[in-house]
Amino acid sequence: MPGKTPIRGVGSWARSRSFWILNYFTGCCFIEAVPWVGSGYDMERFGLLVADTPRHADVLMIGGYVTFKTLKRIIRIYQQMPKPKYIIALGNCPMTGGTYWDSYNTVKCLDDYIPVDIWIAGCPPRPEPIGLAVVEAINAVQSGYLGKTWRTKRRIEEKTNKY
Amino acid sequence: MISELKGILEAVKAAGNLFKAGRITYNFPPETPITEKARGRHILIFEACRGCGLCAEICPNMAIQMVEREIDGKKVLKPQIDYAKCCFCGLCVDICPRGALRFTCFPMLVTMDKNNLNIHLKCWLNLPN
Numbered sequence: 346m347p348g349k350t351p352i353r354g355v356g357s358w359a360r361s362r363s364f365w366i367l368n369y370f371t372g373c374c375f376i377e378a379v380p381w382v383g384s385g386y387d388m389e390r391f392g393l394l395v396a397d398t399p400r401h402a403d404v405l406m407i408g409g410y411v412t413f414k415t416l417k418r419i420i421r422i423y424q425q426m427p428k429p430k431y432i433i434a435l436g437n438c439p440m441t442g443g444t445y446w447d448s449y450n451t452v453k454c455l456d457d458y459i460p461v462d463i464w465i466a467g468c469p470p471r472p473e474p475i476g477l478a479v480v481e482a483i484n485a486v487q488s489g490y491l492g493k494t495w496r497t498k499r500r501i502e503e504k505t506n507k508y
Numbered sequence: 509m510i511s512e513l514k515g516i517l518e519a520v521k522a523a524g525n526l527f528k529a530g531r532i533t534y535n536f537p538p539e540t541p542i543t544e545k546a547r548g549r550h551i552l553i554f555e556a557c558r559g560c561g562l563c564a565e566i567c568p569n570m571a572i573q574m575v576e577r578e579i580d581g582k583k584v585l586k587p588q589i590d591y592a593k594c595c596f597c598g599l600c601v602d603i604c605p606r607g608a609l610r611f612t613c614f615p616m617l618v619t620m621d622k623n624n625l626n627i628h629l630k631c632w633l634n635l636p637n
Contacts, residue, residue, distance in 0.1 A: 385532060385533065385534060386533070386534065386536070387533045390533075437569075437592060437594070440592040440593075440622050440625075441590075441592045441593050442593075443569065444568070444595055446569060446570065446593070456622070462620060463618065463619075463620055464618070464619055464620070464625070465617065465618050466591045466592060466594075466617035466618070466619075467596070467615065467617060468594070468595035468596055470615065470617070471542070471615040473542065473615055473616065474615055474617060476536050477616050477618045478618045480536075481618060481620070485620070
């Protein structure tokens, strides 16, 4: 388990204990993420809630393969979210294409289009690594991490004009 | 009248059983139920591996690369697995003629930089819980 990090400011502490999640799942990773809603894993003890609209959400959770058609929607959802915003990507497909490495339509590297903060490997990952990712996110955010948004902003604008 | 009272008693009994049942939620992470059959990270037993490269050939996702490494002054080929591509199908474990590649039940593969997932395999028998 990652060690505890120092808490910097009340705002970052409050932000780290109340992630509101917007789910965007297109593949089998959804089945492995669902146990966190139930009482067995119980995500509400970490302060996670499922948000209804992107304007209420802090974290965008992307699972499963991303095609060029769904990529447009993801980027639109991402632009609607208020800052600071974070992205968690589940599974191998957003990372490298995974099993669809030779597909004509799958996005091979999601990192080129939107800034992803935490990657969870597995095909699909078990429910336990999702909890570890949440703990890592809490540790990073409470010490003042604001996401990778500012670095890749220009790159997003270039790519969105393309598609 | 009596039947109604019986019904109420049964309901109270059922509610009492809920208190007896104890908690369902697992503490995170030590109590999470990982079975021994779960496929997690690989381990490679160095003495058994000959570097034949069958695992790299059969891998459907091109996740395994044979990499030259120096052990005791000799250059030998050993597999290196990119967990950003591996789909845990188990073909490499099945085809290994000497049983050098094995699965562990350690599923935690979480990073903030995805280049960290390209992992040199080594014999790693004492797993952290």
